[in-house]
Amino acid sequence: MAGSSLLPKILSDFLFGIYLLNSVLNRATNHMQIRCATAKKKMSTITEYDKKLSTIENLFEGMTLQSVERMLELSLERAKNKFKLIRYRSSF
Numbered sequence: 001m002a003g004s005s006l007l008p009k010i011l012s013d014f015l016f017g018i019y020l021l022n023s024v025l026n027r028a029t030n031h032m033q034i035r036c037a038t039a040k041k042k043m044s045t046i047t048e049y050d051k052k053l054s055t056i057e058n059l060f061e062g063m064t065l066q067s068v069e070r071m072l073e074l075s076l077e078r079a080k081n082k083f084k085l086i087r088y089r090s091s092f
Contacts (some may be wrong), residue, residue: 060068 011078
């Protein structure tokens with residue numbers, strides 16, 4: 001008699017253990033999939049930045065420091081003039 005009431009308890013404990021294990025593993029799997037997707041996205045962004053940086057480095061290759069500084073000064077002056085034009089147009 002005691003053995004027959006123990007069997008359902010053992011089975012229910014076993015099934016509850018399987019349920020807990022399944023839910024924990026599903027949560028961990030989903031979490032890892034999200035983390036991996038985020039990491040891949042960040043790595044692709046870093047790779048894109050590396051490609052852009054190497055392109056910029058190739059543009060300046062062979063240029064002297066003075067010519068790069070002059071080019072930056074001209075770019076800054078152009079940006080300032082563009083900003084002045086925008087401010088002038090918005091004043092009307």
